[in-house]
Amino acid sequence: MLWSNFFITTSKETPKDATAASHRLMLRTGMVRQLSAGAYSYLPLGFRSLRKVEKIVREEMNRAGAIELMMPVLHPIDLWHETGRVEAMGDVLLRLGGPEGDWRTQTVLGPTHEEVITDIARAYLNSYKQLPVSMYQIQVKFRGEARPKSGVLRTREFLMKDAYSFHDTVDSLDAVYQKMYDAYCRIFARCGLPYVAVEAESGPIGGDASHEFMVLTDAGEDVVALTENQDYAANTERAVSAPLPQDDTAMADVAEIETPNQRTIDEVCAFLKTEARQMIKTLVYTLAYGPDKKRESKTVVALVRGDHDVNENKLDRAAIALLTKTLGAESSSPKPQAPSLDLADEATIKALTGADVGFAGPHSLKGDYLLVVDQAVSVMRNGVTGANKTGYHVQNLNPGRDFSIEGETVSVSDIRNVTDGDLSPKGSGAAIRLRKSIEVGHVFKLGTKYSESMKATYLDKNGKARPLIMGCYGIGLNRIMASAIEAHHDDGGIIWPMSIAPFQVLILALDPKEEDVMNTARALHDELEAAGIDVLLDDRDERAGFKFKDADLIGIPVRVTIGRKGLADGIVELKRRGGDDIDKIAPGTAAARVKEVVKGELERLGAGK
RNA sequence: CGGGGCGUAGCUCAGCCUGGUCAGAGCGCUGCGUUCGGGACGCAGAGGUCGGAAGUUCGAAUCUUCUCGCCCCGACCA
Numbered sequence A: 001m002l003w004s005n006f007f008i009t010t011s012k013e014t015p016k017d018a019t020a021a022s023h024r025l026m027l028r029t030g031m032v033r034q035l036s037a038g039a040y041s042y043l044p045l046g047f048r049s050l051r052k053v054e055k056i057v058r059e060e061m062n063r064a065g066a067i068e069l070m071m072p073v074l075h076p077i078d079l080w081h082e083t084g085r086v087e088a089m090g091d092v093l094l095r096l097g098g099p100e101g102d103w104r105t106q107t108v109l110g111p112t113h114e115e116v117i118t119d120i121a122r123a124y125l126n127s128y129k130q131l132p133v134s135m136y137q138i139q140v141k142f143r144g145e146a147r148p149k150s151g152v153l154r155t156r157e158f159l160m161k162d163a164y165s166f167h168d169t170v171d172s173l174d175a176v177y178q179k180m181y182d183a184y185c186r187i188f189a190r191c192g193l194p195y196v197a198v199e200a201e202s203g204p205i206g207g208d209a210s211h212e213f214m215v216l217t218d219a220g221e222d223v224v225a226l227t228e229n230q231d232y233a234a235n236t237e238r239a240v241s242a243p244l245p246q247d248d249t250a251m252a253d254v255a256e257i258e259t260p261n262q263r264t265i266d267e268v269c270a271f272l273k274t275e276a277r278q279m280i281k282t283l284v285y286t287l288a289y290g291p292d293k294k295r296e297s298k299t300v301v302a303l304v305r306g307d308h309d310v311n312e313n314k315l316d317r318a319a320i321a322l323l324t325k326t327l328g329a330e331s332s333s334p335k336p337q338a339p340s341l342d343l344a345d346e347a348t349i350k351a352l353t354g355a356d357v358g359f360a361g362p363h364s365l366k367g368d369y370l371l372v373v374d375q376a377v378s379v380m381r382n383g384v385t386g387a388n389k390t391g392y393h394v395q396n397l398n399p400g401r402d403f404s405i406e407g408e409t410v411s412v413s414d415i416r417n418v419t420d421g422d423l424s425p426k427g428s429g430a431a432i433r434l435r436k437s438i439e440v441g442h443v444f445k446l447g448t449k450y451s452e453s454m455k456a457t458y459l460d461k462n463g464k465a466r467p468l469i470m471g472c473y474g475i476g477l478n479r480i481m482a483s484a485i486e487a488h489h490d491d492g493g494i495i496w497p498m499s500i501a502p503f504q505v506l507i508l509a510l511d512p513k514e515e516d517v518m519n520t521a522r523a524l525h526d527e528l529e530a531a532g533i534d535v536l537l538d539d540r541d542e543r544a545g546f547k548f549k550d551a552d553l554i555g556i557p558v559r560v561t562i563g564r565k566g567l568a569d570g571i572v573e574l575k576r577r578g579g580d581d582i583d584k585i586a587p588g589t590a591a592a593r594v595k596e597v598v599k600g601e602l603e604r605l606g607a608g609k
Numbered sequence B: 001c002g003g004g005g006c007g008u009a010g011c012u013c014a015g016c017c018u019g020g021u022c023a024g025a026g027c028g029c030u031g032c033g034u035u036c037g038g039g040a041c042g043c044a045g046a047g048g049u050c051g052g053a054a055g056u057u058c059g060a061a062u063c064u065u066c067u068c069g070c071c072c073c074g075a076c077c078a
Helices: A021-028 A044-063 A077-082 A083-094 A113-123 A170-190 A265-274 A312-330 A347-351 A449-453 A479-488 A517-532 A544-554 A564-569 A587-604
Strands: A034-037 A039-042 A075-078 A105-109 A133-142 A157-167 A194-198 A211-217 A221-229 A233-235 A255-258 A281-288 A294-303 A340-343 A370-374 A383-386 A394-398 A412-413 A432-447 A456-461 A466-467 A469-476 A506-510 A535-540 A558-562 A572-576 A582-585
Touching: A021 A034, A039 A044, A039 A394, A044 A133, A044 A157, A044 A170, A044 A479, A075 A077, A077 A113, A077 A340, A077 A370, A077 A469, A083 A133, A113 A157, A113 A469, A157 A170, A157 A479, A170 A194, A170 A211, A170 A432, A194 A221, A211 A479, A255 A449, A265 A394, A281 A347, A281 A383, A281 A412, A294 A312, A294 A347, A294 A506, A312 A340, A312 A412, A347 A469, A383 A535, A432 A449, A432 A456, A432 A479, A449 A469, A479 A506, A506 A517, A506 A544, A517 A535, A517 A558, A535 A544, A544 A558, A558 A564, A564 A572, A582 A587
Parallel strands: A194 A233, A294 A370, A370 A412, A506 A535, A506 A558
Antiparallel strands: A034 A039, A075 A105, A133 A157, A157 A469, A194 A211, A211 A432, A221 A233, A221 A432, A255 A394, A281 A294, A281 A340, A383 A394, A432 A469, A456 A466, A558 A572, A572 A582
């Protein structure tokens, strides 16, 4: 491909709104152009990379035994009502507008395809003899993101590979899950991404187990917990740490102390000259449950250390477990329906504490409530917390002595986010470090969540109808591209991994008007192209420096510089983007050398089978 | 959805507070000339109803109100 025949729109200017490196560089290289918030055009250069990512993903999916299909973007909303995800997804589910009763109002843009694939499965997967089966598609997804950001890292429409597997046994699911997991590792390795697989929350998609594949970079929005000895890796949405040891400082007497207008942890700490880790944060929630028409609710008090944050996933589970236990004592069907946990309103807090918001403590609460104590609080001594009296806090509050940490309505659980420096839950004593990261892939064991609600069953050997057991596996292709740039760039521009570079080789003809130069450049170009290498020849009549800067910016991994002076000395120059070495080689050997470098690099990334 | 910021040429921005030669610069683009191995220079050009609407005023890019869009922080996030 000749540069002059292609469409490349590089720019010297750094776009003002772009903060993430990938965003900045994708704009400067002209790989993408923003059309509106969260929607980008992929210009020819960017599209080539995206296609290469797609090709790698497709190859590895096929290798893992998945079969490609394509499902529609337009979904009837009824399908989503079947699984209850119209409510679960809320505004993320994009709906078409229109006059009342119009078909448009009954149509949504697909944010993911569990419902559609399950609809296919219930129609055609009727026998255990057909199982297991895995299918995938590579297709645009639509989500009503409230706040698109960081270029193509978070958009309202994006390209996703989504795969779904169907099974008759959990063992079969486990086997395919592992196969997909391995395929994902190969995909990210081949794309040159420094990734790590972590335990993850499954979120609204549901299911039993899941792993996320994360690229560690500050441009990411997720935070993962990794131990230094690598014995543990999890998303902080889920991460746990070793329990903290009992503090055995002697217990002092409880003392009430006036703290006028000091409500937040910071204010109280400054006022009392103590540290956040000595504080007990007392949070009040309302747990609602039961059928729509007969909603009941229970107040839940959660305690975490002042320097810790509540993890609402964990608190949710702990609170529901505790509620289930208490219901069990008085009801025959203890499992609470559709429980939902929210921060309590002011009136509830005032009734419970007898004080204004900001002065709650666990020791003298009024009325009926459930108490969930974080493990880190349960081992504290002489904590500081609200006095349940406006304008007052108490010091030297001790769990077990001053408020109960046992009993029917109390549980001690892990309900906080891990913090940097916590120890590995594996007992190795290794410290946990928190790292920002981008989620590029996610695999889930769904179980029967969708097959049950959508009545997707098969007949087993005994002729009995059973719900299909499912797994699902997603990869964000645009994110792979962007995170590759996040991971591989310098001040001059992008440093593409060979596998997903828009072109593998750039030939820089420095003096395109010189016949010798262009003839040599063309010959090399043609020979490489014939060998199946993606080669771009910069034939523009521009100054050398200008072309070098462009070359660095777009980051083609191998550069061959051909100039009048070099040819006079009988050499052309071969340079790797990102390296400093310049090889001066005879023009006649250039093609062979370049082929060798490209092949070697692809093999290093694991393209060889 | 809450808080903050910004919409002026294809791109990056100045001008706005204090209304009146304020329709401006740089990059990019076109033409000519010089230059030519790490983003050259000179000269001459093309290009904008100052996001939109309403209002205040003799007069609005500039002040007011509304509205649309975009960005950042937070909430949310298969």
